Amino acid sequence: MSPDQLVELEEERRFLLRSLTDLDREHDAGDxxxxxxxxxxxxxxxxxxxxxxxxxxxxxxxxxxxxxRWSVTAAWVVAVIVLASVSGWLVARSSGQRTPGQxxxxxxxxxxxxxxxxxxRTAFMASPTDALVLYQxxxxxxxxxxxxxxxxxxxxxxxxxxxxxxxxxxxLTAAVSLxxxxxxxxxxxxxxxxxxxxxxxxxxxxxxxxxALTQGAACMANDPTGMTSQLVGPLMEELSGTPGVTSAx
Numbered sequence: 001m002s003p004d005q006l007v008e009l010e011e012e013r014r015f016l017l018r019s020l021t022d023l024d025r026e027h028d029a030g031d032x033x034x035x036x037x038x039x040x041x042x043x044x045x046x047x048x049x050x051x052x053x054x055x056x057x058x059x060x061x062x063x064x065x066x067x068x069r070w071s072v073t074a075a076w077v078v079a080v081i082v083l084a085s086v087s088g089w090l091v092a093r094s095s096g097q098r099t100p101g102q103x104x105x106x107x108x109x110x111x112x113x114x115x116x117x118x119x120x121r122t123a124f125m126a127s128p129t130d131a132l133v134l135y136q137x138x139x140x141x142x143x144x145x146x147x148x149x150x151x152x153x154x155x156x157x158x159x160x161x162x163x164x165x166x167x168x169x170x171x172l173t174a175a176v177s178l179x180x181x182x183x184x185x186x187x188x189x190x191x192x193x194x195x196x197x198x199x200x201x202x203x204x205x206x207x208x209x210x211x212a213l214t215q216g217a218a219c220m221a222n223d224p225t226g227m228t229s230q231l232v233g234p235l236m237e238e239l240s241g242t243p244g245v246t247s248a249x
Contacts, residue, residue, distance in 0.1 A: 009051050016048040113142050120151065128155055146186040153178030154195040157203055175199055183215065190222035194232045201235050209239050 023044065027037040120134035132155045138148035157175035160168045176199060182192035193215045201212025216236045219228065 009054055013048065013051045016044050016051065020044050020048070113138055113145065116141075117145075117147055120148075124151065128158065131155060132159075144185065146182050146189045146192065149178045149182050150189065150192040150195060153182070153192075154199075157195070157199045160203065172199070172203060176204075183218070187218070188222055190219050190224035191228050193222065194219035194224050194228035198231050198235055201239055213239055 020041065023032065023037065023040055026032045027034075032040070116134050116138045120131045120138070123130040123134065132152065135148040135152040135155070138145050139152070142148070153175040156171045156178070160171035160175065163171065176196070179192050179196040179199060182189060183196055186192065197212045197215035197219055200208040200215070212235065216232045216239075219232050220236075224232070
């Protein structure tokens, strides 16, 4: 269903509900006979039910489709990352590796990385699968980019919760590996510490409480954004058993 069609249905729903309310009021006031009231109310009710079913079905379709795409894409990305890790591009440290601010051989501009990261941030909540692919694109250009590795790791961790079996385990393992790399390579980047704390403190079975507390403390010490601090704060309190605790000590 197109957005315009959905808007029309929502407007018709509001119209029908208002009409039912007005009809009840007019009937109570004696302006509408019992026979007319029954006929009109049955008609409005039937139309409203049809419209509500159409809106509900559209909502179900919209919710179900991304979940299917997410599972398929996540499994595909896990396979790609495992292969890529073997070939070494995720942990590339050769002297020819491009660092932020440089251009690649062949003339690819740094702005391409900036543009893809901006696209990924926009897609992060609305379309995780698109963000996931965009972060991969960034890593193909700049293998050590901390933001791309961190958020790719976080998306993989999220995907591990919606897929099953070996694919779930592989996604979680790849997520922990990516996040751990960033905390080592770029220890001042708070998001990697924050997400790693949540992943090992909530998603691992069994959880790694000590690592979660250590990474949570590093997260808070590096002035995280509101979103990431809100993820870590409750976890730290839960694991430490002390309200308001935000450090491992």
